[in-house]
Amino acid sequence: MDFGYSEEQVLFSNSLQKLLSDSYSVDVRRKLVAEGPGYSEDIWKAYAEMGLLALPFPEDMGGLDGTSVDAMVVAIELGRHLALEPYIPTVIMAGGALKLAGSDAQKSDLIEKIISGDLKMAVGLTEPGSRFDMAEVSTRAAADGDDYILSGVKSVVLGGDVADKIIVSARTSGETRSEDGLTLFIVDADADGVTREGYALLDGRGGADITLENVRITPSAVLGTVGQAWVIMEQVADQAAAALCAESLGAFARVNELTLEYLKIREQFGQPIGKFQVLQHHMADMLIEYENAQSLVYRSSMMADSDDAAMRGKAVSSTKVYLGERGHTSCQSAIQMHGGIGMTAEYELGDFVKRMAVAEVMFGDVDHHLARFGKLSYMSG
Amino acid sequence: MDFGYSEEQVLFSNSLQKLLSDSYSVDVRRKLVAEGPGYSEDIWKAYAEMGLLALPFPEDMGGLDGTSVDAMVVAIELGRHLALEPYIPTVIMAGGALKLAGSDAQKSDLIEKIISGDLKMAVGLTEPGSRFDMAEVSTRAAADGDDYILSGVKSVVLGGDVADKIIVSARTSGETRSEDGLTLFIVDADADGVTREGYALLDGRGGADITLENVRITPSAVLGTVGQAWVIMEQVADQAAAALCAESLGAFARVNELTLEYLKIREQFGQPIGKFQVLQHHMADMLIEYENAQSLVYRSSMMADSDDAAMRGKAVSSTKVYLGERGHTSCQSAIQMHGGIGMTAEYELGDFVKRMAVAEVMFGDVDHHLARFGKLSYMSG
Amino acid sequence: MDLNYSAEDEAFRLEVRSFLENKFPKDIGERAKAGIRFKKDDYYRWHKALNEQGWVAPHWPTEHGGTNWTPVQSNIFDEECFAAGTPRQLPFGTRLVGPVIIHFGNDAQKERYLPTIRSGEEFWCQGFSEPGAGSDLASLKTRAVLEGDEWVVNGQKTWTTTAQYADWIFCLVRTNTDVKKQAGISFLLIDMKTPGISVRPILTIDGDVQINEVFLEDVRVPKENLVGEVDKGWTYAKFLLGNERTGIAGVGLCKNDLENLKTIARSERKNGKLLIEDPLFQARLSRAEIDLTALELTNMRMLFDIGDEGTPGAIASVLKIRGSELQQRFAELQMEATGSYALPWQQGALEPDWNGKAVGPAYAAARSPLYYDRRKTTIYGGSTEVQKNIITKAILEL
């Protein structure tokens, strides 16, 4: 049993921290959001240079053979510094799906480009009206000779606004809410019949709704076994959720730091407000929540690679539930203790709060993961 | 709109308060619980003398024609003073059932005796394993000529330990969980085939499990229309729950009073502990909960007489939910702020806390009433 | 004890409804329902309609245009307005500075200011809070020094709601530094067009610009603009804050929210059923509705208890605390109910002049902004912590 970072992880974490602190000021970030493109191409290149984009891939493809824990180390820093780049959709999600299900041709074609920073990708697994149930897929893939013709809509696709290629789920057979009969397809963002409506999410990162209208897909763009995508989808979504939770933990750390600092400097009634016992205890609660959230983030990151779907699902859903509830209330306390200043957009607190809010909802909200945890824990025995 | 007591209610409340303060000390109460019979026959007689037992009955039967609000005024005092007598089972529940469904013969036979204090009754509507669903009735009433033969078990019957007669629900037709096919029967506690296992509940009041084994019931003891008891059962249970909530409110008032007083007298670190801001705010929370609980108790008591089952049910379930959750946490705060002394049985706080705990569970716990409220509010439209 | 409205009250409710039906501009109500932001003109048109009806300052003495409504009637009026989606009547003129002028101002001030407050010709804003004086309002530092016939004012105010629309600002200013901090404060009326005043809007986390910083640099204010006596401003400020209480619970607002929430929960689907049928969501919805019912009744009880005297006790703090929490809760539940489509940050869609197409269902765009905006409710008007301190002192006597 060991809860520390390895030496490599410490190095990685430190150099990423340095990169982001040096190049990613509040003003730079806000300008990227306000004026586009919503992330920094320079920093994306820097990620590529430091090997961040190669992290999870096998060494023989030029990767670093990193684990989900390595991804967590990265994600914590991305969250801490509110980095905007589509790391999770490109590297964790699309990269993960390719690793798990890609053909040799697909891997050699795409992974190298991801590693070099020349390819951004996204993965669309949910639809309008399906809420967080990835099995409720109305997008149809109709066979047409060896090709498939895709029609449907994918909603709130993280990184979908800037992705060059988007992996989408579509139904090749089965009833609308069945886990069977789902297939993944790699779609070019500029293919005929693809429309995307890009937007900023509330934390400034990009997302998109992707509409597919009779989009023709050749066999080479079918990812994995036809009709058997569910297992891959679940694992990719779990890895993405674990990484988002790690980002959220990084943001949480900053929420607590900012609040604690404010309690020390803000004076009212002739003393720092941190002298008021009620605020002290609220701050202590936030510390308790953070420590416990950290434990769960460690655990879900350690389990995100596992192909034991039940174990992995329970671990990831636990973390999503915990951060979704306790991180949420901690953010509310943080704003409350800041008072008026916490309501202003100029002050940075709100940015961290919104980052955590996105992590709370994306890939399933608290209720979704609570039900999933319950099902996995109590309904089988 | 008027939120005050009427003059009569003020008088009634004051005289009951005086009776209970004068004759019902902590020691007297505890002795009655520890040594039996679990209530005071003298005080029961005093209730009869002051008209308490006549409260809800029509004037032409010797009653006072009181409303559920009058019952609330009484119940608040009973709760405040932790009175042990089976007022709710006898007067509110059995009395209510007789008023609603009794034949003239049953009324003239029984109500007079209730009013005079010579008859105690109870009503058994739930069974082991049925949780709080009164429609889940396994007790069977088989027709045998004009008679019925009853077999089954009624669980945790409030006041069932000392009742002379017990009104029970039994199934004369229909499936186990159907609201149709239920009938009420008036059973003599000492009839052949009736066994009762009496016990004290955790607040010291009496309850019993009633086992019926081939108990013969003559037609004169059938209460109301055969197979149509559901409407009566619901209304009786709502009136009982409303009265229990009013009792709970009375106990809640004392919990707050005791705690506030303790915060003022208990010194630690050289000052009254009520000087610590965290405890001040917890006490403020308890006050807020109490004020809101009071509003809901007023409302459910005002609606408990209504035969609009949906309106009444929503009002009563609201109060059960609110007191069941907020009263519950307030009790926990109260013990916490008392520290060690709050854990001792000698100190009176625990008695009030337990009274509220019984009111929380009896006639349906929070989840039961939450689901009922939801169904009545959102599932019909 | 009787929870029903009297016949008179019911008749009054119908009168209010009919007024709203006929006189409240429909386009404003529709924008309100959709969560679109109000323009200054919306506030003004609503104010004008109220004034024409004689209902613009119901709580003022009748000789100044008040209506003599009972507290229950005021409450009915608020409820109906919220149900119809009217803008909140900006409180600064009629609700806040008006009563101060009526009670403490001289005849000249009453003649000068009350008519334009009623007519809406002049809008007001409130200059109380400062960067260093929030919960601890009395520590304010903005200085006013008498030079001849003018007060020369220097300092900074902040969190000044709708200052960008305002013609006048009423300010607490420090006129004496040699005494206890509460004892050296005066109450000054300042024309926003006076040289030396500049307004800097503050963007808030909900993406809106409603509050401002107001900078005062050698602002020269005629001597006669001081209300009441010099150095007695703290008394007037307390009087003013005490008047802020009616409607503090926000029951009407929450009822409107509840309806929106139910609409969303009947539109969204989960596991093939309506979200409103989902046991977990339904339980949360039920709890919020039960809390709201309790709050409404507690509010009524308070109105009943204070009767015509008009000065609610510290129990108003109970209403402020619970009301503000519920306003937050309903915003939160609406955001939750909306699911993923609460994530796109569609500021444009909330502007009155926007012509684009929003992402997701129509109700989605305004849900996150509303959630973040509502965080302020437990901060402003005396934070929850301050309210609990008031309860501690005034009710619990700890």
Add this chain to the structure above:
Amino acid sequence: MDLNYSAEDEAFRLEVRSFLENKFPKDIGERAKAGIRFKKDDYYRWHKALNEQGWVAPHWPTEHGGTNWTPVQSNIFDEECFAAGTPRQLPFGTRLVGPVIIHFGNDAQKERYLPTIRSGEEFWCQGFSEPGAGSDLASLKTRAVLEGDEWVVNGQKTWTTTAQYADWIFCLVRTNTDVKKQAGISFLLIDMKTPGISVRPILTIDGDVQINEVFLEDVRVPKENLVGEVDKGWTYAKFLLGNERTGIAGVGLCKNDLENLKTIARSERKNGKLLIEDPLFQARLSRAEIDLTALELTNMRMLFDIGDEGTPGAIASVLKIRGSELQQRFAELQMEATGSYALPWQQGALEPDWNGKAVGPAYAAARSPLYYDRRKTTIYGGSTEVQKNIITKAILEL
């Protein structure tokens, strides 16, 4: 980073299991599972079994009989014991006074007391709290005055757990009234058979009698029973309280509770289905289990961080707060799950010698008593409020 136990640890776990399988009296375990109260003899038999195994005081230095377990091993040991339903090893001898004697006692004291603590021949209790000194322990008033070779002790202790079983009590006594309150306290070992000591049991709201008042009236204690230096007792007390931390989270206890809770929720039915399948109940159960998982890992992280140094920081307060809350939560959920049959107050059914038939299902009788008993967990050993004050000072530095 690695969440798995090492092979050594796994082997150790098997060793513990085998010991429990063979040496822990089965009848005690069965009573524990049913919520029946332990007798003094139960504690003694368990203590004896541990002593025979050499595991009675694992955290003592090896020369005094310690085992040199790693923190992770200690944790494994605790977990397995809870799973087997052992009584809590009474902490007063081995866990509390033992280390004080080892660190601050003289050789004579070590020789006199350590062997009987290990063997269990002599039971100890703790005389710290007083009626006026709870959270504010240093304000204790029990006086010890030196007369010749004896300390004469007068005062009263309270909340003294299992004093009725104890042969010895270790007391904090005031030996100097002229100095700051913390500076005038000494640490005294007192034979419970000494004339002048009387014990009055306190019935608690769970219906049990585990705690006591201890009255000391002219109790004469040999001079050599003072540990360390006179007036330095506060230092030793702080050392002792710091040692109370391991196992403070109660993870093993909660895991056991979780299993009981699941058993109940699989027995109870609601709406024709198992209670465990009910969405609202299941959500609460899930949250509690998730909280427990988080606590367990946080506990592990703490053990890992402190390594062999053995002095956890203020982070132990985090574990105490969350652990005690969860212990309460699991008791509460068990009571809730039991439904109506949690209401009959069946004290008799919890006594070891009872032969009657309990009302309702077998698990019902102990559920309310457990709920009320657990209210103490956030009070004793430094209340939640005191722990948050510690966090405020030591970690947050506010």
